[in-house]
Amino acid sequence: MKPLVPVAPGARIALGVSFFVLFVAVWSAATFSGFVNPLFLADPWAMVKSGYTLLAEMGFASDVGMTVWRVLGGFVIAAVLALPLGVLMGAYKPIEAFFEPFVSFARYLPASAFIPLLILWAGIGEAQKLAVIFIGSFFQLVLMIAVTVGNTRRDLVEAAYTLGVSDRGLIRRVLIPGAAPEIAETLRMVLGWAWTYVIVAELIGASSGIGHMITDSQALLATDQIIFGIIVIGLIGLVSDLMFKAANRSFFPWAQLGR
Amino acid sequence: MSIDILTVRGVERRFDTTLALQATDLDVAENDFITILGPSGCGKSTLLRIVAGLDQPTSGVVQLDGHRITGPGADRGMVFQSYTLFPWLTVLDNVCFGLRERGLPRAQQLDIAHGFLAKVGLKGFANHYPKQLSGGMQQRTALARALANDPRMLLMDEPFGALDHQTRELMQELLLGIWEAERKTVLFVTHDIDEAVFMGSRVVVMSARPGRIKLDRVVPLAHPRHYSIKTTAAFTELKAALTEAVRTEVLAAQAQVT
Numbered sequence: 160m161k162p163l164v165p166v167a168p169g170a171r172i173a174l175g176v177s178f179f180v181l182f183v184a185v186w187s188a189a190t191f192s193g194f195v196n197p198l199f200l201a202d203p204w205a206m207v208k209s210g211y212t213l214l215a216e217m218g219f220a221s222d223v224g225m226t227v228w229r230v231l232g233g234f235v236i237a238a239v240l241a242l243p244l245g246v247l248m249g250a251y252k253p254i255e256a257f258f259e260p261f262v263s264f265a266r267y268l269p270a271s272a273f274i275p276l277l278i279l280w281a282g283i284g285e286a287q288k289l290a291v292i293f294i295g296s297f298f299q300l301v302l303m304i305a306v307t308v309g310n311t312r313r314d315l316v317e318a319a320y321t322l323g324v325s326d327r328g329l330i331r332r333v334l335i336p337g338a339a340p341e342i343a344e345t346l347r348m349v350l351g352w353a354w355t356y357v358i359v360a361e362l363i364g365a366s367s368g369i370g371h372m373i374t375d376s377q378a379l380l381a382t383d384q385i386i387f388g389i390i391v392i393g394l395i396g397l398v399s400d401l402m403f404k405a406a407n408r409s410f411f412p413w414a415q416l417g418r
Numbered sequence: 419m420s421i422d423i424l425t426v427r428g429v430e431r432r433f434d435t436t437l438a439l440q441a442t443d444l445d446v447a448e449n450d451f452i453t454i455l456g457p458s459g460c461g462k463s464t465l466l467r468i469v470a471g472l473d474q475p476t477s478g479v480v481q482l483d484g485h486r487i488t489g490p491g492a493d494r495g496m497v498f499q500s501y502t503l504f505p506w507l508t509v510l511d512n513v514c515f516g517l518r519e520r521g522l523p524r525a526q527q528l529d530i531a532h533g534f535l536a537k538v539g540l541k542g543f544a545n546h547y548p549k550q551l552s553g554g555m556q557q558r559t560a561l562a563r564a565l566a567n568d569p570r571m572l573l574m575d576e577p578f579g580a581l582d583h584q585t586r587e588l589m590q591e592l593l594l595g596i597w598e599a600e601r602k603t604v605l606f607v608t609h610d611i612d613e614a615v616f617m618g619s620r621v622v623v624m625s626a627r628p629g630r631i632k633l634d635r636v637v638p639l640a641h642p643r644h645y646s647i648k649t650t651a652a653f654t655e656l657k658a659a660l661t662e663a664v665r666t667e668v669l670a671a672q673a674q675v676t
Contacts, residue, residue, distance in 0.1 A: 317472050318502035318560075322516035322567055323492025332519075336506045413506050416549035 201383030210387040219372060223391060226357055226368045229285065233292025234353045238346060241300035248301065249308025249338070250330050259305070262298050270295030271359040283364035288357065295356035296349045303345045307338045340407060340414035347403040354396050423448050423603055424469065424571060429478035431464050437628035438464050441478065444622065444631060446571075451597055451604045453618035455611060455660060457668040461629025462607045463575050469605060470496050470573050482570060492516055495564030499576040501556045503548035509535065509559050510544040516567035534562040537596060554585040561593065565600070574606045578613070586610075590617055591645060598642050611660050615653060616643065623663045626671035633663050 166174070183203055189195045190202035197205070213219035248255040270291050281287040311334050319333045361370025369388050376384035408415055424446035431439040439461035446452055456462045467473040469480055471490035480487045482494070495516075503512045513531040522530075535544055538558040548556055557577055564572060578586040594617055597604060608614050614621050615637055623633035638652055647653055 312502075314498055314500050314502045315504060317470075317490070318496065318498060319504075319515070320472065320490035321470055321492075321494060321496040321573075322563065323519050324515075325519070328519055332515075333504065337504070339506070411506070413547045413549065416505075416547055 197382070198380060199382060201381075201386055205383040206386045206390070209381065209383040210391075213372070213384060213387060222368050222372050223395070226361065226370070226392075227395065229288045229360070229368065230292060230350070230353050230357045232285075233289040233357070234296055234350055236289065237293045237297040237300055237349075237353075241297050241304060242342075245301045245304025245342075246308050246330065246335060246338075248305035249311075250334055255305060255309070259302075262301050266298035266302055268294070268298075270356050274360060274363050278364050283366075288360045288365070288368075291360040292353050292356050296353050299352070300345065300349050303349075304338075304342055307341045307345065308334050311337050340411040343403075343407045343410065347400060347407065350403065351396060351400065354392060358392065421448060422446060423483055424605075425479075425481045426465070426469070427479045427481075429465070429468060429475045429480060431461065431468065431473065432476040439468075439475075440628040440630045442630055446603060446605065448603055449601045449619075451606065451617060451619045452622060453606045453608055453614035453620070454622045454624060455608060455614045455664055456624030456629065457626055457664065457671040458609060459627055459671060460624045460667065461627060462624050465624075465629070466573050466575050466605060466607050469571075470494055472496075492520070492567050493570045494573055495567050495569035495571070496573040496575065497557065497560045497564050497577040499579045501548065501553065501560070501580075503556055503559055503563070505548050508545050508547055509540060509551070512548065512559055513563045513566050515563060530566050531562070534566045535559075537565075538562045538592065552585075553581050554589060557581065557589060558592065561596075565596070565602070570603065572602045572604045574604065576608055577606075579608070579610075586613070587645065593617065594643060609664075611657055611664060612648065615639075615657050615660065616645075616648060621656070621660060623660060623667070626667045626674065632667065633660070635660070 186200075187203055190197065190200055201209070210219075244258070248258055273294055274287075274291060277287045277290050281290055315333060315337065316329065319329055324332060357368070358370040358373070361368035362374050365371040365374075369392055373385050373388045376382075376388070422445040424444075426442055426444040426446075428441045428443065429439065430437070430441050442465060444452075444465075454462045454465065464473060468475050469487065471487050471494065487494075503509075504515065507515065510528070510531055513534055514527040517527040517530060532541075532544070535541055538561055540555060540558055540562065543551065543555065543559075548559070551559065560577070578589045581589060590613055596602075597617075606614075606617060608617075618637050621633075621635050621637055622631055623635075624630065625632040635656065637656060639647055639650075
């Protein structure tokens, strides 16, 4: 091994998969041998079986659907509002000076701490779940988008001006397209965070969703179901991340060059 | 004598307490190819940036065709030392950038862009992205992009400074050929004396900081120029004189530092 030397694509996949295998192997060794009490940690096979029961008999698929819907709903609302504000803050320094201190403060407010307040304001319906995700992702998005847009190479800006670009044209034709791949990466990252917020939102005051199933299972000491729920979240996260990455690559082929 | 299209009058630029450029006058006639020589930090790039409208003079006036320059515009195309192609646009769309901004129909944009890409020898590279090109090819695209806009003047800030020696010489011939054909008015900043003499119809030498114009010489070499001209007596004579003038300034600049 040498620092920063890339690994062959085949070897890369093999290495990635082998850690999952190792993980399951350690888990199996700990549980099947009786080393860990099944009350605290179910074995992989029990987890798969209860997963099947959850999906086939207890309508867990609709819980998964609810959770996905909430994440996407809250995230899309946050992204749609954060994009224009972030771009404006990145482009116009007075706008940045106006919002930036508050946004910097607001992004450290823990979204989960708002849950009691949000239940008070919005009840325990969908609006409350969406609001948790919105609070958790909106401020992060705004700030990161503003920084990305503000970091546009100044020599490109100057070149655009000597080509006769107007101020609006500069934003539309230089700042936004130049920042787009990095903004897309920001969206991908924050979507990952939104997944952690949704589960927290569903642990309290929900009647459906993966988080709700997990709280129910806790009451029954069904660790196999809890683990299944957690793994489902992980898998959905992994798949959505891969899809996002693939989309970014096909939208911005130029950003992949010369890496 | 042709009419001056650009006049620089008493232009001075101060950065906080440092005087970068002191009261400079310069007249540029239509079709002039003026090369500006000087030690690094002498304010030659500052002067060019003020003409481009990317920097404002602390005092003094720059006029293009009798109109005062207050900001950048499409009438002064610029080629920078750094690679400034838009990485998200293909070579073709980079060249179309200014034309699209002017609202030209797409067919006309493509027509003009393909013409200039052919002139800079990049016919087969229209659909490449900048990162797929060598440094020399990127600068040729930048030149095509500036020329496609049909500016009154072309401003060049050490455009070949980052290229290797061989590529640089080829670029000089290419630019000279284009200038001989198009007869643009060019202001070209460099610290390469060979380049200044070979390309310029006039060479201006700037002093060490605070920069001012110290020497202004017409280059007595006929066009079209072939690279072999670099070995003629007229060339070497002027080169020797300029080398002497620049050397004095480089020494003066170093004395300031120590």
